[in-house]
Amino acid sequence: MRILYLHQHYSGPQGATATRSHAMATALTRQGHHVTLLCGRYAGAVTGLIGGYNRGQREGLLRGIRLVELDIPYDNAMGLAARAAAFARYAVRASRLALSQRWDLVIASSTPLTVAIPALLAQRMRGTPFLFEIRDPWPELPAALSGLPGPVLAGMGRLADAACRRAGAVIALSEGMAQTALARGAEPGRVHVVPNGCDLELFGPHVAPWRPAEAAPWEALAVYAGAHGRANGLDQLLDAAGLLQARDERRLRLLLVGDGAEKPRLMARAGEMGLANVSFLDPMPKRQLAALLAGCQIGVQCLAPVPEFAEWTAPNKLMDYLAAGLPVVSTLHGRAGRLLAEGPCGIAPPPGDAATVAEGLAASLAWLAGHPAQRAAMGRAARDQAVRRWDRRLQAARFAEIVRLAAARPATETALVPA
Structure with missing residues (x-):
């Protein structure tokens, strides 16, 4: 045809x-x-x-x-x-x-x-x-x-x-x-x-890992890779990073990779908050992103707290995280939450107001940073689900x-x- x-x-x-x-x-x-x-x-x-x-x-x-x-x-x-x-x-x-x-x-x-x-x-x-x-x-x-x-x-x-x-x-x-x-x-x-x-050839355990220079050897890296727009609700991640820093949580660094209309404001806000545990990275080609995901320990899925997002979105970044074998922390419930429950291969903190969501994100990220064995098991479950269901x-x-x-x-x- x-x-x-x-x-x-x-x-x-x-x-x-x-x-x-x-x-x-x-x-x-x-x-x-x-x-x-x-x-x-x-x-x-x-x-x-x-x-x-x-x-x-x-x-x-x-x-x-x-x-x-x-x-x-x-x-x-x-x-x-x-x-x-x-x-x-x-x-x-x-x-x-x-x-x-x-x-x-x-x-x-x-x-x-x-x-x-x-x-x-x-x-x-x-x-x-x-x-x-x-x-x-x-x-x-x-x-x-x-x-x-x-x-x-x-x-x-x-x-x-x-x-x-x-x-x-x-x-x-x-x-x-x-x-x-x-x-x-x-x-x-x-x-x-x-x-x-999932692109199982591009992402996965066979990829050589890469970590940015600002990442300390002892830090678990939690990566958000995607658009920085109003719909993505990335202020929730900055709020969570602020809570982690206030609690002297030094085992984790949050990486925000990508671009969008909100990125300059988000970077300015992170500076005003004095967040030393957040790094902003430019968008990168898929092969470089695959290396970064291989060097990270947690994938982060984030959207603004809009109820319709629960069933009406299908972010490709979630598939990239699963293919890379990363456990996922997500603000999404509905479809994404059900995927993470299988395995389990991630955590979807309870919904609520801004303070509740930030607290849930911070707690989930800190738990994964402090439990490497359980984190690795979730990562294996993520890759297994990618191979079985999402090739x-x-x-x-x-x-x-x-x-x-x-x-x-x-x-x-x-x-x-x-x-």
Whole structure:
């Protein structure tokens, strides 16, 4: 099949951000499909393409994928207007490509939700079936964060309704996300859950460990690797670090790796608090991150205290921690809490107000720092769960099968012009 894969935030293995779309596109090419993947310039991503842009794009054949990169920059520190402009520009360019050629299937991977626009246009104008992937449920999560005006959320809701109802298949990363698709009118038989998976070759006990220079030999390292945005709630980690320092807990150092709009403020706050047990590190390529995780003793999963996050999120960093064999301390309950209970391979402190959460995080981190044998047992359980349940190769095979089913289903509405 000739497949157009739309993911604005794509990165190859050399980048510092998620590589799910790379893994899925690679699996499709290995099955003999011809995949064209259209992306933009996402901060932290590395596509592998070199050279300048010609008429706003550059392209090449990399690892069997025809990759087209648009000169549309985007990063998580952008303001709302700049983000919206980047999403709109990508949707326009993607629509042109979707309508200019004959495709057997369009894959629209959200976020941003605007990626559904070219898929819907291609279906309506050329009868091209499409698969809609929900990596984060929009507008449900923005509404929970109260970050967008009501009319914008209403418009996003109508777009999400159309995408869910008209897609040949909907892939959600969690059961909670799948429920949002069903609530928007998706046919139950077309909704599938394909969660984030573990890259067992990149992360694991076979990787040589690396520790930053500021880490003392006696310190257990607890690492948070991910975005530093409002949704991540990283003030909770600083509060916990403050409690640990006040109690003269010297066995643990907290590493915050990544970037985002909140990072300058968080660094300033850590300085004001005098936190000597916190280090901020720049985003790093996945292979370097794998070495860092191999040199750490604890993985930290953190999101803002928004109830909807419990079932509506599927952070890839959790999969990286499990693959690396790290016990995890998480502020998330729901799906993430259930994963950690298996084994067990981590601790999810009780929810509550800011003081309760900070106390729970501090207590959990201190316990793991002071109990190396139990910590190691949890780490082994984490790696075992990664191998048994979350091997990305198995997820990719399932994804490819759903792609085949979606392409075989007729469009729900007659095309306006012949394909």
